[in-house]
Amino acid sequence: MAKGASISGFPEWLPSERVVEQKVIDTVREVFELNGFIGIETRAVETGASLLKKGETSKEIYLLSRLQEVGAENDTPVADRLGLHFDLTVPLSRYVVENSGSLTFPFKRWQxxxxxxxxxxxxxxxxxxxxxxxxxxxxxxxxAHYEVELPLVMVSALERLRPLGLPQATVHANNRRLSEGFYRALGLTDVEGVLREIDKLDKIGAAEVLALLVAECGATEDQARGCLDLASLTATDGDGLRSGFEALCARYGIESGTAEHGMALEGLDALAMVVDGAARIRPGSVVADLKIARGLDYYTGSVYETFLDGAEQLGSICSGGRYDNLASQGARRYPGVGLSIGLSRLVSYMLHTAGAHASRISPAAVMVAVWDESSRDASNAIAQTLRSRGIAADVSPKASKLGKQIHYADRLGIPYVWFPAAAAADGGDRDEVRDIVTGDQREADVTSWCPDTVVARQTITLER
Amino acid sequence: MAKGASISGFPEWLPSERVVEQKVIDTVREVFELNGFIGIETRAVETGASLLKKGETSKEIYLLSRLQEVGAENDTPVADRLGLHFDLTVPLSRYVVENSGSLTFPFKRWQxxxxxxxxxxxxxxxxxxxxxxxxxxxxxxxxAHYEVELPLVMVSALERLRPLGLPQATVHANNRRLSEGFYRALGLTDVEGVLREIDKLDKIGAAEVLALLVAECGATEDQARGCLDLASLTATDGDGLRSGFEALCARYGIESGTAEHGMALEGLDALAMVVDGAARIRPGSVVADLKIARGLDYYTGSVYETFLDGAEQLGSICSGGRYDNLASQGARRYPGVGLSIGLSRLVSYMLHTAGAHASRISPAAVMVAVWDESSRDASNAIAQTLRSRGIAADVSPKASKLGKQIHYADRLGIPYVWFPAAAAADGGDRDEVRDIVTGDQREADVTSWCPDTVVARQTITLER
Structure with a gap:
C-alpha cells in the first residue's frame, strides 16, 4: 500500500497496485454490461434526512460544511445538512423515485x-x-426470478477474478421472512433485535449471542436456543432445507397453520427457489445458510453474504438482499434486489495475500529512445504513429546515455525499446526495436511492427 | 439532466446521458494510456492544512465531520480536519512526496x-x-519538452471527442515569468494582484480591469495600460511573439539588460518553444495569448487555457501549467506540469448544446424472449451462451405477451430480440432472431450468430 495511507482508513494504492484495482473494476463492469445492466453514477452527497432514514450505519456518516460556515454548522439541523453516502443502495432508491418517469422498469443498473x-x-x-x-x-x-439471477451475476463476476488471485466464492443465502416467522412462532417479538444479535455470531460466538438474546431481546433460554438452532441450519438444496426446518419446528413444538408458521414457509419457499434455481445454472454457487442476518434493516426477503474458500476471515465480500420498502412515492413502491461487492477489501486481499501484481507499471508497450534533444521530434513522430495504430508508446524523458534510457523503460516494465533510424546504434538507416527481456534486437517498420500479443497489454500475474 | 439534480450544483445524469459521460471518460483514458501515462487514484480527502496551503479556491472547501462529532467540530482546528479535495493537483503533489521512493521519475500520471x-x-x-x-x-x-507535449496530449484527447459533439479546441498558452518580468519592468511589485485582476478580463472587460489595477494594485494609469497591452498580445509562432513583445517594450520604455527584462525574456523563450514545438506536430493547436493568467497561484512558468470554437462562453475547458514549488521535501523539489479537463461541463455541453445522445440505453445487443416462466431457464441459458461469446444479452423480465416483451427491448434501444426454439412463434424447432428496427426475422444459432457490427455496441450520435 502507498505510504500515502497517512490518514488512517483512507487507502491509496501505488501505481503497480492501482493496475490491479483498475483491472478488477474493468472486469466486473464488463460482466455487469454483458448481463444488460445499465451504468449510472449518483452524486457523492445526500441530505442528512435521506442518510438517517434507514440502517444502523447511520451513526457512521460524514457530514459536510463549507469552510465559510465553520462555527455556524449547527445552525442547520442535521437532516438538512449534506453528508457523504455510506452505500450505493440509498442513493439508488432516491434516484429511482426522482427519475421514475424517465426510467424503464424493471431498472437494472450497475454502479x-x-x-x-x-x-x-x-x-x-x-x-x-x-x-x-x-x-x-x-x-x-x-x-422473484431476479432473486436467483442477481447472486449468479455476482458469482460470474467473482469467477472472472480468479486469475487475479481470488479464491472460489460461495453465496450464502437466507430469507428474512423465514427467520421472522420462526422467531415469532417461538413467541419472540423483537425481530430486529434478534437479527442484530444473530448477525454477531461469527464475531463473538454462540454462547455470547445466547446471553445477549436473553439479556437484550427478552428471550427465554429455550427461545434463544431455538434462534441459534435455526442459525445453524444449512442446506445445498430445497429438499434438505425443508426437512431441516421441519425437524426444527418439531423440536420446538411449532405447529403449522399459524400466521407465523405461514410467514416462515413463505420465506422457506423463496429460499428454496433461490438455492435450487442457482443449482440448475451453476451448481454449488449458492447455499442456504440460516445464520445470514445482514446488518442493514431495509431488507425484507432474500439476504445474501458471500465468502471466499480459505479466506473466511475476510468476512462477506459481497452482500445484499431484497428490499421492498426502501423506495416509495405516495402509494407507489419500488421494490428492489441487489448485491454489493466491497471492492477495496478484495483488492487488498489480492495484492497482499494472493500476491497479484501487474506485469508492468506503465501502460506503454514500447519506449522510443531519443538520441539527442534535437531529434526528439523524430522520436515523438514514431511514438505518435504507433499510438495511431493502438500501440501505447512512451518516449524517453531525456537524451541520456542509452543504458539510462533502457533503465527507465525497465523500471516501468515497458517490454520494448525503439531505436529511431537516423542515428541507430550501429549506424544503420532503419529503425530497430529491442526486446529488453530477451535482448533480441531487429529491424522494424513503424507502420507494421506489432508487439508480441502476450506483452502488448498490462496483465496481472500471481507470485508463487 | 436527471431531475435528481435536486441539490443545486450536484449534477446527476439520466442513464442515456451517463452513456455519453462514460464514453467521454473511456475515450480520454484511452488516449492518456496510449501516451504512456500511469493511472492513479487518490483518496477524496486531504487535511485542511494541505488544502489551505495554496490557491484562491481555498475558500471553497468542504470540511468533513463525523456525525458523532456534531456540535464539537470546532474543537479541532481547521488545519487538522479533513476536507474534500478541490482539484487533483494538490493531492498529486502530496502523493508524490509521500511515495517518492516507490515512483519512477519523471512520473507521468493520469487521474x-x-x-x-x-x-x-x-x-x-x-x-x-x-x-x-x-x-x-x-x-x-x-x-521543458513536457511543456510542449502535455497540451498536445490534451488536444489529441479532445480531438477524439469531436464525433461526440465537441467543437475544435485551441490551447491558449502564456508564461508566468514573461508576465511577471514585464510587470516588474513597468515598476509594479504586486505581481499576484495584477495577475488576479488580469484573470478577470473576459468577465468584466478592460475598462474595469484597468480601474482595479489602479485601485487595488498600486498601478498608475500608464502602468495599468501596459498590463492590458501585454494581455492583448497574441501570436501563432515564436517570431510573431517576439516582435510583438519588442514593440511593447519600446512603447513603454523597457530596456534590455535589466533583471526584470531578463526574466521576461526567459518566459518569452519558453512560450516560443511551446508554440513553435506544438506547431511542428499539430499546427494551429496551441497559440500564445498573453491574457491567460490562471487563478491558482501555484503556477510558476507555462500556463494554459483551452477554448472551443464557437463555444467560448463555456470559458476554459482544459487548463493547467507548470508548477515548480508545489511539492517539496526538505531541499528536494518535485516540479511538475499538467493540465486538467473539466469533464462534467464538457459533457453538459455535448448533451444539451451539441445534441449528443446514446444509440441505446442498455449495453445489451439482444434481449432473449421468455415464452412462459417455466422455460425461463432455457432463455437464461441462451443469454449465457451469447455472453460467453462477448455479446451483451438481457432476458425479458416477464413472460408477458410478445408485444410487451418487444416494447421493453425497444424502450431500452436493444436492437435484437431472440426467440427460443421450443415454442417459437411459428412452432418451428430452431431459434430465431428479429431485428426490431427492420422487422427482419431469421433462424439463428446461438453458438455462431453475431449482431451487425454497427449495432453491436452502444455508440454516440448527434441530433441534427
Whole structure:
C-alpha cells in the first residue's frame, strides 16, 4: 500500500497496485454490461434526512460544511445538512423515485463508486472504499426470478477474478421472512433485535449471542436456543432445507397453520427457489445458510453474504438482499434486489495475500529512445504513429546515455525499446526495436511492427 | 439532466446521458494510456492544512465531520480536519512526496476523479464534478519538452471527442515569468494582484480591469495600460511573439539588460518553444495569448487555457501549467506540469448544446424472449451462451405477451430480440432472431450468430 495511507482508513494504492484495482473494476463492469445492466453514477452527497432514514450505519456518516460556515454548522439541523453516502443502495432508491418517469422498469443498473463511513479506525476497516453494485428495481412489483439471477451475476463476476488471485466464492443465502416467522412462532417479538444479535455470531460466538438474546431481546433460554438452532441450519438444496426446518419446528413444538408458521414457509419457499434455481445454472454457487442476518434493516426477503474458500476471515465480500420498502412515492413502491461487492477489501486481499501484481507499471508497450534533444521530434513522430495504430508508446524523458534510457523503460516494465533510424546504434538507416527481456534486437517498420500479443497489454500475474 | 439534480450544483445524469459521460471518460483514458501515462487514484480527502496551503479556491472547501462529532467540530482546528479535495493537483503533489521512493521519475500520471468545491450555487457552476488530469512530475528537475507535449496530449484527447459533439479546441498558452518580468519592468511589485485582476478580463472587460489595477494594485494609469497591452498580445509562432513583445517594450520604455527584462525574456523563450514545438506536430493547436493568467497561484512558468470554437462562453475547458514549488521535501523539489479537463461541463455541453445522445440505453445487443416462466431457464441459458461469446444479452423480465416483451427491448434501444426454439412463434424447432428496427426475422444459432457490427455496441450520435 502507498505510504500515502497517512490518514488512517483512507487507502491509496501505488501505481503497480492501482493496475490491479483498475483491472478488477474493468472486469466486473464488463460482466455487469454483458448481463444488460445499465451504468449510472449518483452524486457523492445526500441530505442528512435521506442518510438517517434507514440502517444502523447511520451513526457512521460524514457530514459536510463549507469552510465559510465553520462555527455556524449547527445552525442547520442535521437532516438538512449534506453528508457523504455510506452505500450505493440509498442513493439508488432516491434516484429511482426522482427519475421514475424517465426510467424503464424493471431498472437494472450497475454502479461502481466510492463510499464513505466515518467509523472509528480499526484494523482492516476502510473509511473510504469502492463498492461495485448491481440492483434491479421494479415499479410496483418485481419478479422473484431476479432473486436467483442477481447472486449468479455476482458469482460470474467473482469467477472472472480468479486469475487475479481470488479464491472460489460461495453465496450464502437466507430469507428474512423465514427467520421472522420462526422467531415469532417461538413467541419472540423483537425481530430486529434478534437479527442484530444473530448477525454477531461469527464475531463473538454462540454462547455470547445466547446471553445477549436473553439479556437484550427478552428471550427465554429455550427461545434463544431455538434462534441459534435455526442459525445453524444449512442446506445445498430445497429438499434438505425443508426437512431441516421441519425437524426444527418439531423440536420446538411449532405447529403449522399459524400466521407465523405461514410467514416462515413463505420465506422457506423463496429460499428454496433461490438455492435450487442457482443449482440448475451453476451448481454449488449458492447455499442456504440460516445464520445470514445482514446488518442493514431495509431488507425484507432474500439476504445474501458471500465468502471466499480459505479466506473466511475476510468476512462477506459481497452482500445484499431484497428490499421492498426502501423506495416509495405516495402509494407507489419500488421494490428492489441487489448485491454489493466491497471492492477495496478484495483488492487488498489480492495484492497482499494472493500476491497479484501487474506485469508492468506503465501502460506503454514500447519506449522510443531519443538520441539527442534535437531529434526528439523524430522520436515523438514514431511514438505518435504507433499510438495511431493502438500501440501505447512512451518516449524517453531525456537524451541520456542509452543504458539510462533502457533503465527507465525497465523500471516501468515497458517490454520494448525503439531505436529511431537516423542515428541507430550501429549506424544503420532503419529503425530497430529491442526486446529488453530477451535482448533480441531487429529491424522494424513503424507502420507494421506489432508487439508480441502476450506483452502488448498490462496483465496481472500471481507470485508463487 | 436527471431531475435528481435536486441539490443545486450536484449534477446527476439520466442513464442515456451517463452513456455519453462514460464514453467521454473511456475515450480520454484511452488516449492518456496510449501516451504512456500511469493511472492513479487518490483518496477524496486531504487535511485542511494541505488544502489551505495554496490557491484562491481555498475558500471553497468542504470540511468533513463525523456525525458523532456534531456540535464539537470546532474543537479541532481547521488545519487538522479533513476536507474534500478541490482539484487533483494538490493531492498529486502530496502523493508524490509521500511515495517518492516507490515512483519512477519523471512520473507521468493520469487521474480521472470527482472534485468538490463549496461555492455558492450559481448558473452553470458545479459543486461536484469530474476532472480528467495528466501531469508529469520530476524529481529535482523536469525537462521543458513536457511543456510542449502535455497540451498536445490534451488536444489529441479532445480531438477524439469531436464525433461526440465537441467543437475544435485551441490551447491558449502564456508564461508566468514573461508576465511577471514585464510587470516588474513597468515598476509594479504586486505581481499576484495584477495577475488576479488580469484573470478577470473576459468577465468584466478592460475598462474595469484597468480601474482595479489602479485601485487595488498600486498601478498608475500608464502602468495599468501596459498590463492590458501585454494581455492583448497574441501570436501563432515564436517570431510573431517576439516582435510583438519588442514593440511593447519600446512603447513603454523597457530596456534590455535589466533583471526584470531578463526574466521576461526567459518566459518569452519558453512560450516560443511551446508554440513553435506544438506547431511542428499539430499546427494551429496551441497559440500564445498573453491574457491567460490562471487563478491558482501555484503556477510558476507555462500556463494554459483551452477554448472551443464557437463555444467560448463555456470559458476554459482544459487548463493547467507548470508548477515548480508545489511539492517539496526538505531541499528536494518535485516540479511538475499538467493540465486538467473539466469533464462534467464538457459533457453538459455535448448533451444539451451539441445534441449528443446514446444509440441505446442498455449495453445489451439482444434481449432473449421468455415464452412462459417455466422455460425461463432455457432463455437464461441462451443469454449465457451469447455472453460467453462477448455479446451483451438481457432476458425479458416477464413472460408477458410478445408485444410487451418487444416494447421493453425497444424502450431500452436493444436492437435484437431472440426467440427460443421450443415454442417459437411459428412452432418451428430452431431459434430465431428479429431485428426490431427492420422487422427482419431469421433462424439463428446461438453458438455462431453475431449482431451487425454497427449495432453491436452502444455508440454516440448527434441530433441534427
Amino acid at each position: 461502481i463508486q466510492k463510499v464513505w463511513r466515518g467509523e472509528r479506525p480499526q484494523e482492516g476497516r476502510f473509511r473510504e472504499f469502492v463498492q461495485a453494485d448491481i440492483d434491479v428495481v421494479g415499479n410496483g412489483d418485481l419478479p | 480521472i476523479q470527482k472534485v468538490w468545491r463549496g461555492e455558492r450555487p450559481q448558473e452553470g457552476r458545479f459543486r461536484e464534478f469530474v476532472q480528467a488530469d495528466i501531469d508529469v512530475v520530476g524529481n529535482g528537475d523536469l525537462p
